[in-house]
Each structure stands twice: as C-alpha cells, then as structure tokens.
Amino acid sequence: MPSKRVAVELQTFIAMAVSLEHPDKFVARHIGPDDRDVAEMLRVVGQDTLDGLIDQTIPATIRLRRPLALPAALSERDLLERLTEIANKNEVWRTFLGMGYSDCVTPPVIQRNVLENPGWYTQYTPYQAEISQGRLEALLNFQTVVSDMTALEIANASLLDEATAAAEAMHMMESSAGAPDRQAIFLSDGCHPQTIEVLRTRAAAHGIEVIVGDATRAFAAESAAAGRKLFGIILQYPATDGAVVDYRALIARAHAEGAMVAMACDLLALALLVPPGELGADIAFGSAQRFGVPLGYGGPHAAFFACKALHVRKLPGRIIGVSVDAHGKRALRMALQTREQHIRREKATSNVCTAQALLAIVASFYAVYHGPKGIRAIAERVHGMAASLARGLRAMGVTVVHDRFFDTLRVAAPPATVQAWLDAARSRRMNLRRIDERSIGIALDETTSPADVDALLAVFGVSALTCVELARESSPAIAGFERTSPYLLHEVFGTHHSETELLRYMRTLESRDLSLAHSMIPLGSCTMKLNATAEMMPITWAHFNRIHPFAPLDQAQGYQVIVKQLEAMLGEITGFPAVSLQPNSGAQGELAGLLVVRKYHESRGERDRDVCLIPASAHGTNPASAAMAGMRVVVVACDEKGYVDLPDLEEKARLHAKDLAALMVTYPSTYGVFEEEIERICAIVHEHGGQVYLDGANLNAQVGLCRPADVGADVCHVNLHKTFCIPHGGGGPGMGPIGVAQHLAKFLPGHPLVAVGGESSIGPVSAAPWGSASILLISWAYVAMMGPDGLRRASEVAILSANYVAERLHPHFPVFYRGKRGRVAHECILDTRGVKRSAGIEVDDVAKRLMDFGFHAPTMSFPIAGTLMVEPTESEPKAELDRFCDAVIAIREEIRAIEEGLMPRDDNPLKHAPHTAEAITASEWRHPYSREQAAFPAAWTRARKFWPSVGRINNAQGDRHLVCTCMPVEAYAAE
Numbered sequence: 001m002p003s004k005r006v007a008v009e010l011q012t013f014i015a016m017a018v019s020l021e022h023p024d025k026f027v028a029r030h031i032g033p034d035d036r037d038v039a040e041m042l043r044v045v046g047q048d049t050l051d052g053l054i055d056q057t058i059p060a061t062i063r064l065r066r067p068l069a070l071p072a073a074l075s076e077r078d079l080l081e082r083l084t085e086i087a088n089k090n091e092v093w094r095t096f097l098g099m100g101y102s103d104c105v106t107p108p109v110i111q112r113n114v115l116e117n118p119g120w121y122t123q124y125t126p127y128q129a130e131i132s133q134g135r136l137e138a139l140l141n142f143q144t145v146v147s148d149m150t151a152l153e154i155a156n157a158s159l160l161d162e163a164t165a166a167a168e169a170m171h172m173m174e175s176s177a178g179a180p181d182r183q184a185i186f187l188s189d190g191c192h193p194q195t196i197e198v199l200r201t202r203a204a205a206h207g208i209e210v211i212v213g214d215a216t217r218a219f220a221a222e223s224a225a226a227g228r229k230l231f232g233i234i235l236q237y238p239a240t241d242g243a244v245v246d247y248r249a250l251i252a253r254a255h256a257e258g259a260m261v262a263m264a265c266d267l268l269a270l271a272l273l274v275p276p277g278e279l280g281a282d283i284a285f286g287s288a289q290r291f292g293v294p295l296g297y298g299g300p301h302a303a304f305f306a307c308k309a310l311h312v313r314k315l316p317g318r319i320i321g322v323s324v325d326a327h328g329k330r331a332l333r334m335a336l337q338t339r340e341q342h343i344r345r346e347k348a349t350s351n352v353c354t355a356q357a358l359l360a361i362v363a364s365f366y367a368v369y370h371g372p373k374g375i376r377a378i379a380e381r382v383h384g385m386a387a388s389l390a391r392g393l394r395a396m397g398v399t400v401v402h403d404r405f406f407d408t409l410r411v412a413a414p415p416a417t418v419q420a421w422l423d424a425a426r427s428r429r430m431n432l433r434r435i436d437e438r439s440i441g442i443a444l445d446e447t448t449s450p451a452d453v454d455a456l457l458a459v460f461g462v463s464a465l466t467c468v469e470l471a472r473e474s475s476p477a478i479a480g481f482e483r484t485s486p487y488l489l490h491e492v493f494g495t496h497h498s499e500t501e502l503l504r505y506m507r508t509l510e511s512r513d514l515s516l517a518h519s520m521i522p523l524g525s526c527t528m529k530l531n532a533t534a535e536m537m538p539i540t541w542a543h544f545n546r547i548h549p550f551a552p553l554d555q556a557q558g559y560q561v562i563v564k565q566l567e568a569m570l571g572e573i574t575g576f577p578a579v580s581l582q583p584n585s586g587a588q589g590e591l592a593g594l595l596v597v598r599k600y601h602e603s604r605g606e607r608d609r610d611v612c613l614i615p616a617s618a619h620g621t622n623p624a625s626a627a628m629a630g631m632r633v634v635v636v637a638c639d640e641k642g643y644v645d646l647p648d649l650e651e652k653a654r655l656h657a658k659d660l661a662a663l664m665v666t667y668p669s670t671y672g673v674f675e676e677e678i679e680r681i682c683a684i685v686h687e688h689g690g691q692v693y694l695d696g697a698n699l700n701a702q703v704g705l706c707r708p709a710d711v712g713a714d715v716c717h718v719n720l721h722k723t724f725c726i727p728h729g730g731g732g733p734g735m736g737p738i739g740v741a742q743h744l745a746k747f748l749p750g751h752p753l754v755a756v757g758g759e760s761s762i763g764p765v766s767a768a769p770w771g772s773a774s775i776l777l778i779s780w781a782y783v784a785m786m787g788p789d790g791l792r793r794a795s796e797v798a799i800l801s802a803n804y805v806a807e808r809l810h811p812h813f814p815v816f817y818r819g820k821r822g823r824v825a826h827e828c829i830l831d832t833r834g835v836k837r838s839a840g841i842e843v844d845d846v847a848k849r850l851m852d853f854g855f856h857a858p859t860m861s862f863p864i865a866g867t868l869m870v871e872p873t874e875s876e877p878k879a880e881l882d883r884f885c886d887a888v889i890a891i892r893e894e895i896r897a898i899e900e901g902l903m904p905r906d907d908n909p910l911k912h913a914p915h916t917a918e919a920i921t922a923s924e925w926r927h928p929y930s931r932e933q934a935a936f937p938a939a940w941t942r943a944r945k946f947w948p949s950v951g952r953i954n955n956a957q958g959d960r961h962l963v964c965t966c967m968p969v970e971a972y973a974a975e
Contacts (some may be wrong), residue, residue, distance in 0.1 A: 024075055030530050030782075031797050038797065041804040041878060050796045054705060057799055057823040059676050062706045069572050073787025076534040083781065087543035094452060095431040095548045098408050098443025099192045099240060099753075100162050100767065102268075102290040103296075103546060106445055109499045110365045113506050114358075116540060118727075121358055122516035122531055124523060124856065125318075125731040129333035130914050130948045130953075131324075131851050134509030135361060135730040136332035139320045142288070142302070142364035144965040148487035149270040150284035151277030152306040154964055156317040157334075158288070158360035158732070159303035159352065160584050162264060163198035163767035166191075166314040168235060168305065169262035169352055169629075172283065173232030174208065175314055176260060182231035183208060188215035188240030191264060194767045198746040198754045199234070201763030205595060205630035211262055215250060219257060230259045237263045237276065241401070241441055242408030244273060244481055251684030267304065268446075269406040271379035274481050283307045290446065292366030293359050296539070297559050298768025299584060300733035300775055312962065316350035318357075318627035318731065323958030325951040326912070327919065333953050335962060338439040351624035354585040354721065354736075358729030365506060367819035370497050372488035378446055382407045386444045386698035387477045388470035389453050396462045401439065405477050408443040410435060411460070424459045431551055432459075447915055475910055509758035512731070512949040514856055519885055519946070520876045522805075524859040524869025525619065525670065525828040527700045527722035530627060535781040539774050549768040550753050562772055565781045573783075573791070574696070574716055575709030576739030580748040580757065582764065584771035586697065589717030589736025590625035590664075590806060592749055595762045596715060596740060597662045597691045598629060598887075599747040603760065609661040609689065613652055615644050617670040617863045622695060631661055642671030642817035644681055653688040660690040667708065668698045668825035670863045671817040672802070682712025691715065691744075699723045700801055700873070701826035704792025708739070715740045724779035733772050735779070797874035798826040801881060805872050808885040812892040816867060827871035829864060830888075836866065839898040840905040845866060846891055851914035853887035853938055854946045883940060890937060909934055914948040 028034070033041060040049065047053040054063075074082065087108040095103065106115065114120045124876070126132030126139075139157040146155035159165040170185055185203065187196055189212050196212055203210045211218075211230075218233055233254050238244045251261045262274040262283035268290050270276075276284040289301035307315055318334055325331040367375060386407045390400045393411060401410040413421070415437045422440065425432045433441035442456060453467035476482070488494075496502045514521075538544055547556055567579040583589035594612070601609040612626040615636045623633045634652055637645040644665065653660060663685040668674045675681065682692045694713035700723040708716040718727045721734035728734070740748065750761030754769040770776065786794065806815045806828040816829035835841040843866050847857030859869040872881055894910060897903040907927055909915075915934040925931055936942050 010509055025073065026076055026532070026534070026785035027073060027787070027793060029322065029463070030532060030786065030790070031794055031874050032880065033797055033801070037520060037878035038800065041800055045063045045803045046802070047171045047805050050800060053800060053803065054796055054825070056821040057819060057825060058674050058706055059678070061679060062711050064704065064706050064710065068704050068788035068791060070569060070783065070788040070791070073790050074410050074784050076785065079534060079781055079785050080537065082784070083300070083538045083777070086558040086561050087538065087541055089561060090543045090547055091432050091555040092543060092546045093363065093429045093551070093555055094455070095551060096442045096444065097548050097550050098441060099194070099432050099433065099550060100287055101295055101548055101550070102443065102445035103295055103447045104290045106290055106292045106294055106362070107366065107369055109502055110362055110369065111505060111540060114362055114365060116536070117510070118517045118531065119510045119513070119515050120361065121536070121729050122726040123730040124521050124526060124528060124728050125357070126334060128847065128851070128857055129331065129953050130732070130848065130950055131514040132362075132945070133949045134512035135357065136320050138364050140332055140363040140965070141368060142360040144490060145364060145367045145488065146304040146306050147649070147965045149267055149275060149487060150265060150306045152281070152284055152874060154312045154315060154319070154526065155304065155306040156315055157320050157356045158357060159285070159305050159317050160356060160588065160765040161299060161301055161303050162192070162285065162287040163195040163691055163764070164588065165303035166195045166199055166262070166264060167202040168352070168441045169234065169283045169285055170203065170208070170232060171350065172311065172314050172316060173260040173262065174206070176311060177231035178345060182229045182258070184230050185210055186215070186218040186230050186233045187212045188233070188235045188239070189213055190215065190235040190241065190243060190245070190705060191234060192240045193752045194764060195264065197764050198767065201595065205598065205628065207630070215245070215247070218250065219253060230257070232260045232262060234264065235260045237265050237273075238269055238406050238408065241410040241435055241439075242405040242443070243402040243410070244404040244406060244478055246481070248279050255280070266406065268375070268379050268382065271376045271487070272383060272483055273406065274483055275485065277480040278485065282311065288360065288363040291363035293362050294540070294545035294774070295548055296555065296772070297547045298770060298776030299772030300356050300359050302356035302363055303860045316344070317352045317355055319964050321958045322963040323954050325953050327951050329950055330949040331953045333955055333958055335572070335959055335964070339611060351587045351591060351628050353587040353621050353950065354734035356731040357731030358733060360588075365502065367488060367500050368493055368505070368611055371493045371497055372486070374497070375488065381447060382444055382448065383478070384471060384474065385450070385453050385467060386767070387474040388467050389442065389444070389456055390476045390477060392457050392462050392465045392470045393460055395465060396460065396551035398460050403477065404479065404481065408441060409447065410439050410441055412439045414438065419946055421459060427461060428455055430455065430459065431548065458860050474626050482849060514946055519854050519856070520872065520880050521856040522858045522870045522872055522884060523856070524829070524871045525673065525697055525862070526728070527871060527873055528728065528860065529725060529873040530875035531725055531727040531778070532782070534785070535778045536727075537780070538777045544777060545879070549773065553754070559770070559773060562776055562780050563773070566776055566783075568672070569780070569783045570718055570737060570739060570890045573703055573707070574718065574739040575707035575740050576716065577581065578745035578748060579739045581735070581737045581776060582749045582751075582766050582769065583736040583738060584719065584766050585732070586717060586719045586736040587621040587625055588765055589738050589858065590621055590695065591628050592762070592765045593693050593715040593717055593738045593740070594625060594629035594631065594662065596744050596747040597693065598631070599760065599762050600691065600744055601661060607690070608659050610870055611656040611659045611661055613649065613660070613663040613685070613690070615665060617642065618666060619670060619695060619697060622664045626664065642669060642673055643675055643677070646677060646680065649681060651683055653684050653690065657688040660685070660688050662691045662693050664693045664695060666695040666697060667711070668701050672824045672827040672829055672869065673817050673819040674825055676820055678711045686712070698826065701795060705795050709741065715744060720775070720779045726775050726778045733775055735772055737774060795875045799874040801874060801876065802826050802828050802870070805870055805881060805885060810890055812889050816864060827869055830858070830868045830870060831866070832868055833866035835895045839895050841895050841898065841910055845910040845913065848952055849891050849894070849910045849913040850910070851948050852935065852941070853890070854941060854944070855884060855887055886936060904928060909937070914951065915929040916949065916951050917947045919951060
C-alpha cells in the first residue's frame with residue numbers, strides 16, 4: 001500500500017498528465033451544437049440519447065460497432081506544425097516542364113481577398129441567382145475573357161481541367177455529327193499526352209475510334225478507321241512541344257468533309273497568336289491556370305470552353321447569362337442548359353455538375369487587374385525570353401526544332417547529349433521535359449526571370465551569352481501568326497488596375513453574395529458545413545502550391561505522404577481496400593466507378609453487360625454518368641415511402657440477368673432515409689451478375705456509423721467537397737475519389753506520366769494523376785483534426801440536427817418521407833405543395849422569401865417537385881437552426897394570411913420577394929403589406945440585414961435572349 005503522501009502525489013501526477021492534453025479540441029470548433037444544445041434537441045425529437053436516436057435511424061444490421069481505426073485527433077496548432085513538416089518534404093525546383101501547367105503569379109490582393117476569403121469560397125452554386133450576383137458577374141467576366149481571347153461567340157463558366165474539357169469537346173462533336181457512319185476522331189500527336197489518354201478512356205466507353213497522328217495527315221488516316229468517317233479533329237495550339245502550326249487549310253478541309261474541329265489552346269499565348277475563332281475552329285478549350293492560379297500539384301484549375309453560337313445548346317457545363325429582374329434591372333443568372341444532366345438524365349450529352357467556379361473567378365480577376373495591356377505585356381515578356389533562349393542556343397549550335405513558338409522550345413541532340421543536359425539541369429535543381437530519346441522540351445512562364453534564362457543557357461553549355469544581351473537582338477518567333485484583333489475591350493477590364501480599385505471592386509461583388517459567412521445554407525444533398533480556416537491555410541503555402549503535377553516523385557514526397565494517408569483514411573471510413581483520388585468531381589467519380597465496373601465485366605468475358613439499374617429518386621448525374629460510361633439506363637421504381645421497390649428491382653434484375661452491369665443507389669436515399677433492405681438490394685444485384693455502385697453524396701450520415709463496403713457495395717465515390725470539408729467555391733472545386741472492393745482494385749484509373757492506379761487500369765479520367773491534389777490537404781486536415789470519435793460525433797449530430805428541424809417544421813410543412821421508425825437521416829424533405837392549392841404559393845415563392853430573412857433556400861423541387869429538401873449539417877449551432885426554423889414558420893404564417901383572405905394571392909410578401917433596398921426605399925409603395933414587413937420580417941434582420949442586390953429574376957427572358965458575355969459599355973449607359 002502506498003503511503004498517504006505517495007497516493008496524493010500520484011493523484012497530482014495523474015491530474016497533471018490529464019491537463020497536458022490540449023484543451024482546444026477542434027471537434028468542438030467544427031460541431032455547432034454543444035452538449036446543452038444536444039440535450040435540448042434530443043428532448044424535442046423525443047429521445048434520451050444520441051445512441052438511441054441513431055438506433056432508430058440506421059438499420060441495426062449495418063451498424064459499425066467499433067471505432068474507426070484512425071489516428072487520434074490533432075489540435076489545430078499540432079496539425080499546422082505537422083503539415084509544415086510534410087510540406088518541407090516537397091522540393092520546389094525551377095520547373096520548365098509545361099504540358100499545360102505553368103507557374104504564375106497570383107496577385108496578393110486576389111490571393112488574400114478571394115482565394116483565402118470565406119466570403120468567396122464558401123458559397124454554393126448560384127442556383128439562387130438573386131443572392132449570387134457577385135460571383136455571377138465574376139464568372140460572366142471569365143466567359144468574356146474566354147470569348148475574347150478565343151474569338152468565339154459563346155463560352156461557359158469553366159470545366160474541370162483541360163483533358164476532361166477535351167473529352168467534353170469530343171462528345172459535343174459526336175453528338176453534333178448525328179451520323180452513324182461518323183464514329184472516329186482524330187487527335188493530333190501534338191496534343192498533351194495526358195489529354196490523349198483521357199480521350200482514349202472516354203472514347204472507349206462510346207465505341208469511338210481514336211486515331212492519333214500528324215494532323216496534316218488527318219484525312220489520309222481515315223483508312224485506318226475501318227471505313228468510319230471522322231466526326232471531329234482535336235488540335236493543340238501551340239503544340240505540346242511548342243510548335244505553332246498553321247491549321248487554316250486543315251480546318252477548311254475538315255469542314256468540307258463534314259467534320260468539326262476543336263483546338264486546345266494556351267490562353268496567354270492567344271494574347272499574341274491568331275485566335276482559334278479566326279482560324280475557323282468550331283470549339284476552343286484549355287486551362288485558365290496560368291491566369292493567376294497556382295500549380296498545386298495538378299489543381300484545382302479552371303478549364304475554359306468556347307464554341308460558335310450555333311452550338312450553344314450542346315455546350316457542356318454552366319453558362320452565365322444576362323436577364324432582367326422584376327423591376328427591369330439588369331440581372332445575371334445561370335442559363336437553363338446548365339442543369340442539363342438533371343433535366344435530360346440519361347439523354348444528357350454531359351454529366352458535368354461541379355465545375356471550377358472559384359478558380360475561374362480568380363482567373364477573371366487576374367484579367368481584370370492586368371487588363372488587355374497587362375496581359376499582352378506578360379505574354380510578350382514570356383515570349384521574349386523564349387526567343388532569347390532560342391537565339392542563344394542556336395548561336396552555340398544547339399538544334400532548336402521549331403522556328404515558330406510561343407513559350408516552349410524543343411531542342412534535339414543524340415541520346416547521350418540529351419541525358420547529359422538533363423543531368424546538368426538536375427544538378428542545378430531544374431526540371432526539363434524529356435520528350436523522347438533525342439529531344440527535350442523547355443517551357444518558360446510568367447515567373448521566369450532573365451537569371452533563369454542564363455541558368456538554362458549554362459545547362460546547355462552556353463556561358464558567353466546572357467538573356468539581357470540576347471533580348472536586344474532577338475525578334476518574335478511567331479512570324480505570320482501575330483494577332484491583330486483586339487480583346488478585353490469592355491470597361492471592366494480597363495478600370496481596376498490599381499490595388500485600391502480592384503480591392504473595392506472585389507468587395508462590391510462579394511457584398512452581393514450570400515455565403516456561409518452570413519448564415520446557414522440548408523441545401524439537401526449538397527452538404528454545406530464548416531470549411532475551417534486551419535484546413536484551408538496550407539493550400540496557399542509555396543511548398544504545396546508551386547509543385548508541378550509531373551515533377552519527379554522525389555520532389556513531391558510531402559504530397560506522397562498526404563496521398564497515401566488520405567487513401568488509407570478514406571479506405572477505413574468507407575470499408576474499401578483500394579482508393580483512387582484522381583476523379584476531380586463527384587460526377588467524374590461516378591463515371592470512373594462505372595468505367596471500372598465495365599472493365600471488370602470485360603475482363604471476365606462479359607463485355608455485353610451494359611445495363612445500369614437506377615432508382616427513380618436518383619440524382620440526375622447518376623443516369624447521365626451511366627450514359628457517359630456507355631451503359632443503358634433502366635429505371636427502378638420507388639414505393640410510396642421512398643424506398644427502392646424490391647419486387648420491381650427483382651423483376652428488372654432477372655429480366656436483364658445476362659446484360660446487367662450495375663445498380664447505382666444513393667445511401668442514405670435521396671429521399672433522406674436509410675433503406676432498411678440495402679443488404680438485400682445489393683444481394684439481388686449480385687445474384688444476377690451485377691455490381692453495386694453506391695453514390696456517396698450522403699456519406700455525411702454514415703461516417704463512423706456504417707460503411708458502404710459493409711452493406712454490400714462494390715464501388716463508391718466520396719464527395720470531398722461535401723462530407724470532407726472542401727468548400728463548394730460558388731460552384732467548384734470539388735473532388736470525387738472512389739473506393740472499390742478488392743476485385744476491382746486493378747482497374748483503378750492510371751496515368752501516362754506518373755505510375756498510379758491498377759495494372760489493368762481503365763486509363764486516366766483527369767489530367768493530373770491525383771486530380772486537384774492541393775485541395776486533398778483540406779480533407780486530410782479535417783480527418784486528422786476530427787479523429788475517429790469526432791467523425792462519428794459529426795455524423796450523429798448531423799442526423800440529430802436533421803431530425804430536430806423535421807420535428808420543428810413538420811406541423812407547418814409536412815415531412816415527406818421518414819424511415820420505418822419515424823426518423824430521417826441527415827436531411828428531410830418538406831412538402832410545400834399544399835400551399836400552392838390553398839394560397840397560390842409556389843415553392844419558388846417560399847425560396848425567394850427566405851432571402852428577405854437572410855437565408856439561402858433549401859434544395860428546391862428535388863427529388864420531388866414542389867418540395868424543399870433541408871440538410872442542416874453538424875456545423876450549425878442550435879441557435880442558427882432555430883433562426884432558420886423560425887423563418888420558415890413565419891413564412892408559413894404569411895401564407896396563412898393569404899389562405900384566410902387577409903392578403904391578396906397576387907400581391908403579398910412572397911410573390912414580390914426578394915425585396916431590395918431600392919424597392920423598399922422607392923418613393924411609391926402600393927403593396928397591402930408594409931415596407932417593414934417586406935424588409936425586416938424578423939428581429940434579427942434589423943441587427944444584420946443581407947440585402948439582395950436585384951429583385952426576382954426573369955429566367956425565361958434570359959433563355960429567350962441568351963447573352964453570355966459582358967455587354968458593351970453603351971448598354972450599361974442605357975440602363
């Protein structure tokens with residue numbers, strides 16, 4: 001027995017040891033409701049404990065009864081120290097690799113006030129345009145930049161990356177051809193290698209024959225297409241090795257033969273070169289990365305896409321257009337076709353859902369800040385140094401292959417000399433590109449200095465000449481291809497060139513947008529949770545964001561730590577033994593997963609398995625992705641409670657037993673409930689030879705509680721921009737990694753330049769080997785700071801919050817679906833259809849009126865028309881949930897006044913919502929309700945009022961008169 005003194009000392013030591021644990025737990029920062037809130041919320045939902053609520057929500061047979069095997073949670077400080085150590089494992093060399101990726105300068109005013117600003121990066125896709133006018137204007141500016149630089153009439157608001165934009169161009173041309181004898185596409189061998197391979201991956205699923213070769217022999221190569229005529233040609237301009245080729249005759253020949261032409265372009269080069277529209281191209285696409293967006297080991301980077309006006313209805317992705325609001329004021333919104341995959345489903349020509357809005361916004365501000373003169377000056381400087389380097393090399397007898405180039409040189413020599421040059425470059429911490437055994441590529445960029453050119457000359461044994469001396473005698477190397485047409489003439493590109501002016505312009509636009517910095521965004525199916533500052537900080541550190549995606553792996557060892565650990569984390573969370581981080585959107589994850597399934601069937605001699613069963617409640621991207629994967633969609637009915645109709649599933653699985661490829665099922669379901677029979681559903685599909693694809697959009701209700709692999713799924717994509725805290729960025733970026741069962745692992749996406757994926761890979765689905773690698777840091781940080789207990793707690797509180805909202809709002813707007821024990825999952829559907837009959841109020845009216853209360857609307861009319869789908873997330877405290885519920889209840893009372901005849905059906909606060917400051921302060925007010933009720937419907941709106949900058953927008957007018965670039969200055973003056 002220890003003495004009393006020893007016992008006291010022991011207790012003191014234990015107390016001291018406990019106190020050494022960091023008191024600032026990130027879990028408490030991330031999860032909004034504290035213990036007192038949780039207790040009160042449980043009382044409202046009628047449960048004593050969180051465990052009891054979860055038992056009522058999730059089927060007992062699929063519950064995970066052990067903690068996740070993940071490291072203990074880190075504090076924010078410990079996390080940042082750990083990430084600093086990891087970042088220092090990366091080495092930032094001077095990189096001249098090119099291939100569509102260029103180092104650049106992000107102006108600090110843009111980095112601080114956009115890229116690092118939650119007022120910009122936390123917004124949702126601008127489907128509620130009245131409270132999204134800031135980012136809509138920035139994206140309209142982006143479209144104008146692209147349209148001007150490419151000299152094509154219509155541009156979209158960004159795609160995922162250059163290689164997937166090429167795939168979209170291919171599908172667009174195939175769809176436009178509409179001829180069964182046109183089933184081949186010709187790719188110039190001057191295209192970037194990753195682009196060629198992504199195109200091969202996507203073409204294989206559609207039975208498109210891909211011919212790669214010298215573009216000047218495109219039509220001679222038709223004989224290699226087994227009699228199939230070309231529907232399209234894709235060219236790189238400048239080519240991957242820097243060559244600037246005159247494609248005018250080829251384009252004219254293509255059009256004469258009935259084929260379309262798409263050109264992959266360098267946006268900065270187009271400041272000096274004849275643009276593709278003037279060469280006759282139908283489509284132009286590329287990456288806007290070098291317009292101020294960091295390399296980030298491959299992304300995220302906004303791809304651009306432009307085409308002739310006659311092809312606008314087939315243009316993939318989102319388009320920002322100009323319309324008017326209810327008061328006749330100019331207003332912006334997304335055009336109808338931007339939700340093509342939700343409207344047309346399996347008949348869609350694209351499955352694009354997430355784009356790269358935040359990065360497109362950065363690129364647009366880069367163009368605004370520099371203006372046409374600044375952009376041209378940057379392009380001339382880059383080209384001038386390339387010309388000086390070429391002159392110096394030639395002066396010493398080095399062979400520079402192409403006479404006409406923009407920023408990239410190809411130098412040739414015997415293999416031994418090439419290797420000696422590469423060794424010399426490496427000894428100076430420089431990365432040059434080995435194109436083949438006898439040539440090297442050298443790509444310069446905005447960050448290249450005269451000292452860098454001198455160092456490059458030294459690599460090739462040239463020491464007597466300097467860049468400054470050579471520049472005096474060098475001449476442009478684009479003779480005959482100089483651009484003469486103007487660009488960026490709109491006023492917005494001519495008035496914000498000082499930091500003061502740009503800062504005020506950015507702040508003006510920011511003030512027009514509602515973001516998570518203002519209030520909760522309760523979108524069902526699109527989890528909008530905290531994007532913590534500590535998670536976001538590392539993405540702008542130089543040791544992470546200045547690494548080229550094709551840099552040697554020994555220079556990216558920090559990224560390799562993140563990649564391997566995040567793969568392991570996601571594998572443990574989902575239950576799958578193999579994970580690919582390459583897909584850089586949820587929809588691309590769907591496509592990748594389905595392509596893996598197809599490859600699996602083909603490996604077993606079952607190539608004909610091409611039917612994909614999809615429940616009627618599925619996300620629109622599900623059938624669109626199945627179509628993109630070359631599958632035939634068969635719809636499975638849902639019963640009156642929202643569950644998959646098992647008899648219908650069994651019948652259709654049996655009917656298609658010989659050609660069944662897969663079932664796509666969202667879990668929890670899109671109706672916001674856990675399917676009780678999910679294991680039986682998976683078993684039915686397996687019994688008939690199919691694979692189960694689980695859409696992980698709703699994974700936020702599963703983490704730490706159940707796992708997709710354990711219920712019987714074979715593949716699942718994970719929306720890192722939902723469950724794992726990458727911010728939505730106003731419409732992107734996103735990431736959609738996939739986890740797969742062991743028998744599918746060998747088919748995971750590969751890459752032509754970096755060894756990733758399985759030995760029988762489907763090929764790459766993204767331009768970079770790990771997709772948008774820099775934002776993987778955010779999800780890694782989230783998991784590291786939450787730890788296994790925190791992740792489980794987040795899921796439990798997300799489910800609690802949804803049930804709390806459901807209980808509070810059910811008496812006012814009935815909750816549409818509940819599970820068998822009366823619970824919803826992490827989201828609930830509110831039925832607003834009754835008030836249309838009783839008061840003439842549409843779901844849109846409710847959504848717009850919420851803006852007057854300072855809230856973004858829940859998801860409207862999906863998956864059921866006339867409803868609102870609410871997902872509160874675990875990050876919102878009870879006070880915010882109550883504020884939202886109070887707003888919805890107050891709106892219901894306003895509707896009751898209409899029902900009781902106290903307010904006209906056509907002149908009431910809902911029909912005229914949202915109310916702008918301009919409308920409220922107008923000299924005349926003829927409505928039967930007061931200005932006060934219109935503008936300040938709740939007490940909190942007096943303390944912090946968010947004013948929509950425009951009234952309700954006329955979407956139909958905008959679609960009838962599609963305007964997708966900045967209007968001329970005269971139009972603004974007329975307004």
